[in-house]
Amino acid sequence: MTATRRERLADDALLLHLGAETPPIDDATNARVHRLAARIRAAAPAWLRDLVPAYASLAVFFDPDAIDASDVERWLDAQLADGDSATVATGSRCIEIPVVYGGDFGEDLDSAAQELGITADALTARHAAGIYTVAMIGFAPGFPYLSGLDPALALPRLATPRTRVPAGSVAIGGAQTGLYPRESPGGWRLIGRTPLRLFDPTRASPSLLAPGDRVRFVSIDADAFARMDAET
Numbered sequence: 001m002t003a004t005r006r007e008r009l010a011d012d013a014l015l016l017h018l019g020a021e022t023p024p025i026d027d028a029t030n031a032r033v034h035r036l037a038a039r040i041r042a043a044a045p046a047w048l049r050d051l052v053p054a055y056a057s058l059a060v061f062f063d064p065d066a067i068d069a070s071d072v073e074r075w076l077d078a079q080l081a082d083g084d085s086a087t088v089a090t091g092s093r094c095i096e097i098p099v100v101y102g103g104d105f106g107e108d109l110d111s112a113a114q115e116l117g118i119t120a121d122a123l124t125a126r127h128a129a130g131i132y133t134v135a136m137i138g139f140a141p142g143f144p145y146l147s148g149l150d151p152a153l154a155l156p157r158l159a160t161p162r163t164r165v166p167a168g169s170v171a172i173g174g175a176q177t178g179l180y181p182r183e184s185p186g187g188w189r190l191i192g193r194t195p196l197r198l199f200d201p202t203r204a205s206p207s208l209l210a211p212g213d214r215v216r217f218v219s220i221d222a223d224a225f226a227r228m229d230a231e232t
Contacts, residue, residue, distance in 0.1 A: 006073065012049070012064045014072060016080075019056035025175055027147050029056045030135045034092075034212040039079055047072070053211040054136045055145070092133075094214040097179070099128070099170050099192040100225045106170065106192040112155055124219060126150050127191065132177065132215040142181035142199025142207040146215055149177045161187030168194045170217065181207075192217075195229035 005017040018036070019029035033053045040051060040060070047067040052059040062072050101124040102109035113120040132146035139145075154175045162185060165171075169180040171188035180186060181198035198208045209215065220228075 006076075008069060009059060011069070013059055013061045014069065014076065016058045016060065016076065017056060018058070025055060025135070025147060027133070027135075030133070030147060033058050036079065037211070039082070040076075043079070045075065054138070092212040092214055093210075094131075094216065095209060096216050096218050097170075097194050097196060098220045098224065098228060099194050099217050100220055100222055101127075101170075101192040103222075105222070105225070106190050108171075108189040109191045112172065112189045112191060115155065116153065123153065123191065126153055127172075127177065128217045128219050130177075130217070132217075134209050134211050134213040134215065135176075136211055137207060137209070140181060140184055140199075141201075142209070144178055144198075144209045144213075144215070146177045146179075149175055151175065153177075155189050157187040158189065161185055165190065166193060168196065168198065170194060179209075193225070195225050195232060197232050 004019060007015050007017075009015050016036070018032050019026055033056065036058055037051050037053050040048065047063045048060070049063055050061040052061070060072065060076065062069075100106070102120055109120050109123065113123040116123065127150070130148050130150060132148040134144045135147045136145050137143060149172065153172060155172045157173050165180050165184055165186040165188075167180060167182045169186075169190050170192040171178055171180065171186070171190050173188035178188065179194065179198055196208060199206055
């Protein structure tokens with residue numbers, strides 16, 4: 001495993017680039033990012049403060065009072081040199097996300113299906129049939145970018161983003177699907193909504209999903225949504 005480029009983000013952070021940062025999205029490169037992150041977490045060096053995986057890069061935050069950046073670079077080079085020679089468990093989970101598709105919960109479902117040349121039911125079924133991977137968390141706290149979308153469901157973003165997207169919205173943007181953790185502006189196509197709280201700063205782990213997790217969407221009805229929403 002090699003880094004195509006390495007840069008210093010700050011006095012306490014380094015960024016390792018493992019592949020191209022531009023589309024098309026490379027799932028194999030993203031898997032390498034998560035394997036490297038797992039190796040570093042397993043080693044648990046005392047100076048490590050945080051790891052932030054992205055699609056093709058890994059940010060490594062360290063304690064500058066405990067170690068010099070050059071020593072961190074040498075240590076990371078050794079991890080990269082080992083490549084995939086040792087198997088390290090990524091600790092990934094498979095999490096089910098209940099979703100009401102369409103109607104007031106996913107106002108773009110019908111138009112998206114029409115654009116794709118399929119029925120709304122077919123779009124729902126194909127979206128829910130996938131097993132997705134949290135490639136990275138970004139854009140907003142707790143927003144998961146999910147790889148694994150059926151290429152036939154890829155849709156361009158809206159020409160004019162909405163000023164308000166409801167919290168929990170499930171959406172398609174390009175070749176990705178994702179979930180809006182809180183109300184915010186956004187330009188992805190809204191196809192459904194989950195009652196789960198994707199980000200809660202009062203929880204021990206504020207983000208429900210973490211990079212490397214696997215995700216399954218499970219279709220539910222509005223009554224089930226109301227019950228679950230009241231319980232969360």
